[in-house]
Amino acid sequence: MSMKIRSFLRPNFLKLAILILALSLTLLIVTEREATSKVSWQEKRGAPLSFLTLVEYRGPCPPSSFCAKVRIRDLHFSALLIDILGWYIISCAVFLVFRRVFRH
Numbered sequence: 001m002s003m004k005i006r007s008f009l010r011p012n013f014l015k016l017a018i019l020i021l022a023l024s025l026t027l028l029i030v031t032e033r034e035a036t037s038k039v040s041w042q043e044k045r046g047a048p049l050s051f052l053t054l055v056e057y058r059g060p061c062p063p064s065s066f067c068a069k070v071r072i073r074d075l076h077f078s079a080l081l082i083d084i085l086g087w088y089i090i091s092c093a094v095f096l097v098f099r100r101v102f103r104h
Helices: 002-009 013-026 077-101
Strands: 030-035 040-045 052-057 069-075
Touching: 002 077, 013 077
Parallel strands: none
Antiparallel strands: 030 040, 040 052, 052 069
């Protein structure tokens, strides 16, 4: 039984590629957004746990241009590690399904 779990969790290129793709896509998910003033916003990103907090400032700009500054306010490493672990298990499961479907 432990050999099955070990082979399920053993990393390879495709599992890591699925993991990187999933983590990249979670950065697009805004879990919370609030205005902190008339010209700044705060966003929390990441799924299932929010691990990144961004602050965006929009200031006065010359006509026909768009001015915005985005900076990272907080990066929660514990939430990021939990997300990585969860998404890695999901990537292992996706790899297993693809391997069984396309085996023959």
